[in-house]
Amino acid sequence: MSVVVALDSLKGSLPAAAASAALADGWREVDPAAEIVLRPMADGGEGTLDAFAAAVPGAQRRPVRVRGPRGTLVDAAWLLLPDGTGVVELASTSGIELLGEDRLPWDADTTGFGQAIAAALDAGVERLVLGIGSSASTDGGSGMLRALGARMVDADGRDVPAGARGLAAVSAIDFSHLRTPPAGGVTVLSDVTNPLTGPAGAAAVFGPQKGLTAADVEVVDGVLERYAACIARRVPAADPLLPGAGAAGGTGFALAAWGADLVPGAQRIADLVDLAGAVAAASLVVTGEGAFDGQSAAGKVPAFVQGLAATHGVPVAVVAGRIAADADTAGFAHTISLTDLAGGAAASMADPARWLAEAGRRLATRSA
Template identity: 65%
Template sequence: MAHTVVIAPDSFKGTVAAAAVAEALAAGWRTERPSDALRLLPMADGGEGTVAAFAAAVPGARRMSVTVTGPEGLDVAASWVLLPPTPGTPGGTGVVELASTSGIEMLGTPPRLRPFDAHTRGFGQAIAAALDHGVSRLVLGIGSSSSTDGGAGMLTALGARFADAAGQPIVDGARGLADVATVDLSALAALPAGGVTVLSDVTNPLLGARGAAAVFGPQKGASPSDVAALDAALERFADAIAEAAPGADRDAAGAGAAGGTGFGLLAWGAQLVPGSAAVAQLVGLGDAIGAASIVLTGEGSYDGQSAAGKVPAHVGALAAAAGVPVALVAGRIASDADVSGFAATASLTALAGSGEGAMGEPVRWLTAAGAQLARALG
């Protein structure tokens, strides 16, 4: 009997994008069960691969090229995705991700960390390009940030003006936030008619012990003294922007996402939502699972934290609600991970014999994992 199989993985961060993960799993599955109908719906939670996931999952999606100012001030080639018009969005929906315009992976491997100078201007430029195209709605992914600028660079690219005590524009990055004295949002671009939805799996506030600087600053090269300075700069920025944008809640869940870019987007009037659930809804994952007989999902590292809002957990919940068996693929499955809800699992580390082997040839072992699961579930 032929099956209908939905393949809906997240990216394997740092190695393979979600669309390529889905393709490799499908290739492996087909070696064992060539007659099955496969539907590939690569997923994302707002981080790297969000644009690619929408481009692969939504029929009629178009990549739109744009040149932006990267986090180090150099021009970089990027793209956003235009989703087709719907009754509620006659101009279509623009999907823009921070990772490919202002992301930390743009700083090299290992990254050239710039805790005070990296910025989000390029992200704002890509958003502006989508607005100029005439989109009716925006969906923004803000994971994998390189900066801690509170979204000031993004807002500047959208028309905001931040000046120091002498009336001069502040410099890009968190360095400029320490000098901000006046805020002018009068020329800030209007929200599209359908609003702006921001995808994030981060619930941190802007400031304090759980804030953008304290939690994510060290990942971007910040020392303990740097963290204190960054937090103070973000607080000064929040104080300065409060009167001009009363809706910007520094304590809101997600305000600290992407170095405070969540806060900057709140100041613009955007809505922050859990990333994986919103992506699933936008690509029609629930309906696809309801028509399937088997579901595959996965991510790079599945551990005890993966059940908290990550892609496999959400896909698994949808499959459970529909009564459809779901299998998990991961680069590694940690000893503290609860996999009791999955009908089968496959670990690339186990297939390759080591973590290094799995990371060295991830597509090969993803293909092998697809074949293994086809044998187990077919």
């Protein structure tokens, strides 16, 4: 039996590498002869930096202190690769997990992400790879742009506040001091394909998990539409309907306006760790994430891994912290919810490694 374990992180609970290892430990208790190949995954969100660090020899972490999504200082890092590429992760600088149980739907922003990008530019990186999943805000990437030198003012010419609250007052945007992207370009790893605005946009789809009420969603969607129009006056090619423009609360749109290319994050990480080569030789692939739900089909790790395995005719199991009622489980050979195994979400999150090991034991038993 050859098993590839390619889990994403369990957001706010366990990194991808630790999660994959825990499941493998459980499998080996039942089937010690199995060949288990670990390929921890990411899709641009939490764990992207770790995936690059593990896969690229000589990668160096560069510490940086930035303004987090609640306005307080956060210690983070970006990654310098031997070829001069800088890798920056939004999750560790402006991510939702940095808020804990709090939500700041109108005031959280992406300033810290922009500051980390600026630090990489200051270090002279030749190109940038930016992971933009797990955002805490719906600020359209405005905090990031301001950290890179843009200025956003209201009708009286005053700088607007941070977050979606500030966007509501934006009358004009000045890009004259916006920093230039590195010569080698900017590649953005996105975990979703949503546009900036509309019923499938940043506010409507992702706003509620960041604390926006139903009434807020309608208002913020309009705010993002006006913000996009302001940017389009400076960057006519900026397209709010671009797939991925709605990623990270609209940060995808801001980065595209800066000149970045948006690509599927899971594909790029899979290439980095040669997931295809491992899957081609496997008897079973196990993938998963923290919450497997209706959004997982739009660029998240489990859907990507399932599609890759299908091309090789290899069955796939999904293990997730939670499997929502709207999740598309068609095509998966096995599905396991850690919440169900543990008897509740609190118990599952209190000791995720224990329940991942149990999931590994159960999968091994089913596959015997």
